Amino acid sequence: KHIRMGNLPVDTLRPLDPDTFAADSSAVVDFLAGYYRDVDKYPVRAADLEPGRLRKLLPDAAPEWGEPMERILDDVRRDVLPGLTHWQSPTFFAYFPMNASAAGFAGEMLSVGLNVVPFVWVASPAATELEGVVVDWMARLVGLPDRFVFSGGGGGVLQGSTCEAVVCTLAAARDRALRGIGHEGIVRLVVYASDQTHATFQKGARLVGIPPANFRVIRTTAASGYALTGNAVRAAVEDDEARGLVPLYLCATMGSTGLGAVDPVRELGEVARRHGMWLHVDAAYAGSAAICPEYQGYLDDAELADSVSMNPHKWFLTNMDCCCLWVASPATLTAALSTYPEYLKNVDGPAGGAKAPPAGVDYKDWQISLSRRFRAMKLWFVLRRYGASGMRAYIRRHVAMAEWFERAVSADERFEVVAPRRFSLVCFRLRPPSTDQASDDGGVNRELVAAVNASGRAFMTPFVVDGKFVIRLAVGGAMTEMRHVRDAWELLQRTAEQLLGQR
CATH class of the missing domain: 3.40.640.10 (Type I PLP-dependent aspartate aminotransferase-like (Major domain))
Known part of the structure; x- marks a missing residue:
């Protein structure tokens, strides 16, 4: 008598059965496609920051029997997504970007799917050699010297x-x-x-x-x-x-x-x-x-x-x-x-030469x-799929957005740019009221960034330089467009107006 594991009987479990692999993988790809389609509808920062929330939702022990992929993905959608900070949201301007792309995902799928471990050359020669190729490609792209x-x-x-x-x-x-x-x-x-x-x-x-x-x-x-x-x-x-x-x-x-x-x-x-x-x-x-x-x-x-x-x-x-x-x-x-144990030496052929x-x-x-990991595969895919010219356009588009934001901040007398913009990062602050000037402990700017982040409509992180509490807006998300930067600026202006009106 078979015991069922989702759609699979346990006594005939084949973890890499091609048909099941294709069905489960397709379900995950469809799930992610839907997630990216709707990611801007989620609060960019985790909506529920209560510690221990997920532990309360999940059982105390792992399941005894396997479950269908559909049920697992339903739990991800219901229990996990609300507790995430959505790094791929187009209004994520915190820290620095953590990029993703269809090409990067395709390369990652191949890397994970092939699941080779290229720690020595003979363990996967092509993986080692592809890594050498792509790091040389990247070195030349960024202009490093031949050394x-x-x-x-x-x-x-x-x-x-x-x-x-x-x-x-x-x-x-x-x-x-x-x-x-x-x-x-x-x-x-x-x-x-x-x-x-x-x-x-x-x-x-x-x-x-x-x-x-x-x-x-x-x-x-x-x-x-x-x-x-x-x-x-x-x-x-x-x-x-x-x-x-x-x-x-x-x-x-x-x-x-x-x-x-x-x-x-x-x-x-x-x-x-x-x-x-x-x-x-x-x-x-x-x-x-x-x-x-x-x-x-x-x-x-x-x-x-x-x-x-x-x-x-x-x-x-x-x-x-x-x-x-x-x-x-x-x-x-x-x-x-380096370490050189006998079992890790490169050997070739039955004679062990x-x-x-x-x-x-x-x-x-x-x-x-x-x-x-076979990381070279995903970087190779990105370089092949988008090309150097496509990547240059991608970088320049983000820089242009940051330039616009810097000009907008400079044009509003309530705000100031604290340090010259570099690349796609703008560091700014609301000029503190005169009562805050002496200590400049952050005051109104702490309130400003906290209120913006709590809105769920954008996420930014602060920094302190020369005793000044400043707000960082880092443009670089794969889904970020100029309209998202404009919306973030309008949100900052409205929130600042409300805060200053309360003082």
Whole structure:
């Protein structure tokens, strides 16, 4: 007697039965198509922020018997969607965008469906080689020098996030330095970044063993556009060297999270070279813009860098997760991350003869974990489906929307732009009433962003710079159009008028 599992008897369960696979996958695609069709009807931020809501709705234990796909998707629609913040909403302007596209989804489906694990070349040669191709394509698109492509002696890898890329490059820099001063010298190593640099770098430094007291956060000012300057770094480095410490690693940012600030790569690169530091360029968000010639100047001096990273999943229509990391010296990176157990060596044929992978690439040695996903497929699909010209138009359209929003803010005397617009990020605030000017603790601007977000019609996030509480509007959603930006501005104006009228 068969026991039913949804539409399948348990004793004949075939998890990859082609007919069931096609039916279930089609149901999910139809569900997502309907979701994207109606995503603008959902409050962009989770409507119900009560902690524990979903736990109350779901059973305490997993089901004993399988259930039909239709029933599971009904539960997603009823129980899960209302508790999501909808990152693909056209009025999501918070954080930085998390892009998605039909091409990225198709590539992700193939990646997940094929389900290969290309940790060594022989484990899936084509997956390894496709990854090498697409990271070289991307390096050339954003204008990186030849030293970061495989034919130029460097190379790239697809990580999951900037966090992973940071830990890997910090480990490489650490081991390179310790070969000269001994492992006990780790307590002398110092990492440098600006007060605009993402906190990921502080976390990464701790993870590779750098004492927290040896992380230098260097102050930036409005005079430099909140960019890190060579003089400020030089002063900090020379002070540390005078105390017997060893400068290890310097981060330059192209498009900082708070304000979109851009650090001068050549200026910082020259300081890094002079003092033997590893220079990493973090272009997680704005690196995508460098495919446009008008933005490539920010990376013109990357020949002085040791590594560069950018996230196609932010602003390059590549579904989460995908981070390009390029290094000028792969050997330095793999020396810190390699392991060579017998069962992971590349072998070919029944005789077990060793076969070296192309360009010496076993990607397990370019990342933290051993296992890895076939991320190259989705980035390849995006590049093939939309082409470089299509992607440039996509980036420029968002920049144009941000330019319009910046002009609109500047034209309203109640508001001010706090820092010059960079790329598609605008940082602004409502000019505080005179009673708030002294402390400027956020006051009316905290109320403004809270009211806008609570409306469900837009979602923005704040930042604090020079004691000023500012609001960030980051344009970059795959479904965002100019009308959504205009609507967000009208919402801000109406809400501001109401708040000021209550004071």
